[in-house]
Amino acid sequence: MKVTQVKNKVMSAEASFPASIPSSVKSFELVGDSPAFKCVLDTASVVGSRECPVIITGETGTGKEMVARMIHHQSSRAKSVLVPVDCTTLTGQLFESQLFGHVKGAFTGAHSDSLGFFRAAEGGTVFLDEVAEIPLELQSKLLRVLQEGIVTPLGSTKSYPVNVRVICATHRDLRKMVDDGKFRQDLYYRLNVVSVDLPPLRDRAADVVLLAKHFLAKQSNLYDESPKVLSPEVVKAISSYNWPGNVRELANCMERAYVLSTTEEIGMDSLPDEIRNSRPDEMRYTHPAAVLNDGSAVMTLEEAMVSAIKAAMVESNGVKTLAAEILDVERHRLNRLINKYNIEVACA
Incomplete structure (x- = not known):
């Protein structure tokens, strides 16, 4: 050949x-x-x-x-x-x-x-x-x-x-x-x-709706139809969902929602069951911080994560490899979290 x-x-x-x-x-x-x-x-x-x-x-x-x-x-x-x-x-x-x-x-x-x-x-x-x-x-x-x-x-x-x-x-x-x-x-x-x-998409919460709109626009171009929009309920649901299948799952979800929706506004009934029926532990925490009996506020998950990273970096004297072992995460994930939350640490 x-x-x-x-x-x-x-x-x-x-x-x-x-x-x-x-x-x-x-x-x-x-x-x-x-x-x-x-x-x-x-x-x-x-x-x-x-x-x-x-x-x-x-x-x-x-x-x-x-x-x-x-x-x-x-x-x-x-x-x-x-x-x-x-x-x-x-x-x-x-x-x-x-x-x-x-x-x-x-x-x-x-x-x-x-x-x-x-x-x-x-x-x-x-x-x-x-x-x-x-x-x-x-x-x-x-x-x-x-x-x-x-x-x-x-x-x-x-x-x-x-x-x-x-x-x-x-x-x-x-x-x-x-x-x-x-x-x-x-x-x-x-x-x-x-x-x-x-x-993973769960670490890119700010991108979920942006990506969803992008995939919907692709569908409207494919079928040469007017664009469809997401209802406020859908925006909240997809922003809270954990997306274990990442961007591929979101693309599949938006294609399904576009095809099943009979109106220009996509509602909850067009979403897959796993998103509509997500348990609380599968959703991102978006509620205001709770208050403990002593009057102190419960840290959000992100605040707790930042605090843990800072503590691990102090304990490891700034050695990221050791800090990653303390936190039981891979070093490349620790680096990503440090960049994501703009954590100022003296790294070895």
Whole structure:
């Protein structure tokens, strides 16, 4: 199969994306004004013009592939393709065949030569989604390609140079996987030159309604209809809900609400049951602070969190790694919370 044929197939999947990132990143559905999310966009913008590998971390549904596409389209490789690879499907023989290609007759069913994702992405970017799912015994093969910049198709003795940038994503804690012997340390350091941590939607409360309106606008454009608006009750409900499925769940919710609503104002009856029937412990605390018997006010959850972080930083003498252990959170999450709440600490 010719290189141009494979590239054309890959590029067809990117037809909806512009050749270069616009001044607004909304075409990538990277919508948000919260400090935590702006920090993500700032970091992505900085690394976009570089060639280094990037690892994007975050819970499922937070938009890791969208950030990868943003980085790609801000790079010098923007006119070439970004090839997404679902690493959860790569096992055994399929790993080498799909990533590095194969020659005709390399295995049963190999009726013709195949380039593989790395050669198909020549001059562009390979996006390894859920990179932590690559089996340990196969990680050395990926490491070799990254170190040497060459691939050898399965069943062939001939090697080919490749010029690609690698961006990875995972919802797992790779550092912990390295410590547990489940991810190669050398591969981790090869990939983790810069990390971008996407906050969950529950840490982006200020962005929920903004995102909801964005998704509703997409639906009105799709159906060429007048825009629909959210009722005050719906605004309150979606602002309080915890969104375990993150941005993907919110997008699904707004599509459902738009389709089911028969009026221009979307009401509670158009929301999924899990949002309408959310228990109090699944909702963000939005009520005024309660008062204890001694007359003192109960701290809000955010106030308690800030207080705990400050206490941990004092106890650890400003060492964030130790403070994260005291708080029983990952260090990247501690950093995000410090930035989110503008906590002034003397960090080591």
